[in-house]
Amino acid sequence: MIPVKAVLGSGTEAVSSSDGFNIDTSPPLFDPDLMLYIDVTQGNFTPVTYQGSNDTIKAIWKCNDNESEIVNYDWAIGKTPGGEELQTFVSAGEYPTSTNSDLGGLLEHNTTYYVTVRCTNGGGLVTTYADPRGVTVLLKSPLVDDVITTIQGADPLGETVTPPNSIATKDQNIVGASWTVSDDESIRRYDFCVGNSETSISDIFPCTWVGYNESGTITVADGYLKLNGNVVYTLSQLKTNYNASNTTTDRSAFTMAPGTEMFIFMKMCNEAQLCTTILLGSTIVETDKSSMATSSDGSAVTVDVGGGARRKRDVSGVTVSTPDGLQTGQSIVVTELTKLDLETEYKSDASVEFVPYITDPSTSTTEDAFTDRILRKRLNYQETDLSFSLTSIGNLPMPGPVKVTFTYDPTVTNTTLMLLHWNTDAKQWQQSNKTCQHETGTEVRDPGTSRVMVKVSVSISSQSHR
Missing domain, CATH: 2.60.40.10 (Immunoglobulins)
Structure with a gap:
């Protein structure tokens, strides 16, 4: 505080003082x-x-x-x-x-x-x-050419199969992968994803952070996500609308239908959140009733299914034939579906997007909501009817319609044998002869040979029923 006194000529004076101030001698x-x-x-x-x-x-x-x-x-x-x-x-x-x-x-x-x-x-x-x-x-996605990846729990389909990274498994309840760490030090996140195609990479299993900056092995098994054999999450914890009361911790929490092809990806992201996604390969779920045919030179291939079974209806099996003009090594897998296959609940507890392609025809064909309008009240499904799946390995497109041929009895006039398929988008059973919009002769019945030929677009759901 500094006091100040003022004195006038008359001798009058006044005294005042300031509030004071601080002297700051230290920098911030x-x-x-x-x-x-x-x-x-x-x-x-x-x-x-x-x-x-x-x-x-x-x-x-x-x-x-x-x-x-x-x-x-x-x-x-x-x-x-x-x-x-x-x-x-x-x-x-x-x-x-x-x-x-x-x-x-x-x-x-x-x-x-x-x-x-x-x-x-x-x-x-x-x-x-x-x-x-x-x-x-960082303005570019990371380079990951040095990362070595392997799909776990599956076996190669063979050197002649295209795509060459296509493999097969008979375990419907397991999927996994391993990877080595990249030399790119900016990578801080390794995600594991499973989808039903090269463009839909996470509808079976959502992209999930499974690694930081080290190598590892990730496995979906027994209702858990496991990293290097150690439980990280229950599968249901990864679902967006997770509810602890609905947690399943057994093999059924992840169950894929026969004929399902899983496309397995690793997504590697740097700290700028720029990511590179690589496809490790695809894994098809097979059973003892699966048959594969591979085109060695691009010509058509044929698979017979269900010919050895005795059925109440007068049929002796189905023949599936691709068109010519395939890629060298292009393959199809046809799987006869058993009663158990049709009745099993297929699910991925980690995903809100997963939709199985199989539905039980013994229950769904009787419901109007699940049948195309023209088929309502007209279907007569029998457990002895033949159901099968058709998978184009690697989801490779066909250069034309697939032909499905089966026998029928032309003397039977009160019923008609039909090829139907389950449309997962419409959630309906539909006639397969309606799938080729720009084709003629999409269904031909020959009384002389007792054979029916149906042209099918392979873009439809792969569960078929005859």
Whole structure:
């Protein structure tokens, strides 16, 4: 406090004093642990050391000054600690954060940029902090050519099969993969995914973080997700609408139908959340009633199914024939479905998107909601009827319709044998001879040979019933 006395010529005087003031002789203190970079492509509050934004650098920092407080921040951006190549010092006011979103065309892939901060306190003292760590800009997905992956619990279909990474399993309740860690140090996340095609990568098992920066083996088995043999989650915990009361921890929690082809993926992401997804291969679920045919030269292949069974209806089996013009090594698998196959509940407790292609015809064909309008009240399913699945290995397209041929008794006029399929999208039984919109002669009945030929588009669901 400084007192002041004023005296007039008359001798009158007055005394006053100020409230006092502090003299700040210490500069602000910068906290290096709170020098943070934010990747705006990942949100506004998640600190990063790598970023995917190609035009913005955002930083948050903290200076402390208990004497006169911070009255102004200036910040700069450079290619070296303390540098100003991208931005000279600009005031951020009293706010300990700032963003420059005008750096399009200046930020380069795999390059580190550094923020320098000047903190000025009320006494005019300045502390300058040149961050030595910086943020590295990543604009490309990681290279993962060095990662070695293997599908677990399945066997190769053979060297002549296309695609060559197609394999088979007879275990309906297990799927898994192993991987080696990448040399790319920016990769921080390894995801495991299973889908029903190359474009639908996670409807069977959702993409799930299973590894950080080390090799491992992931397995779906016994109702659990296991990493290197150790339980990580119950499968139902991975479902979006997880309910602990509905948890199943046995083999049935993951059950795939015969003929199902699982496409197995690993997704590897760097800290900028740029990802590379690779297809390990596809695994088809087979049974003892599965038959495979492979085209060695692109010509048509044929598979017979169900010929050895005695049935009440006068039929002797089904022949499935592909068109010519296949890829060399292209293969089909036809599986006769048993009563147990049709009655089993197929599910993946981890997924809200999984839809099995099999439904039990003994119950669904009697419900109007599950039959095409023209078939309602007209179907007479018998347990001795033949049901089968048709799978094009690798989900390879056919150059034309598949022909399904079966016998019938032309002297029987009160019933008609039909080829039906279960449409998973419409959730209905439909006539298979209606699947080829631009074909003629989609169903031909020959009384002389007692044979019926039906042309089928392979884009339909693969469960068929005759």
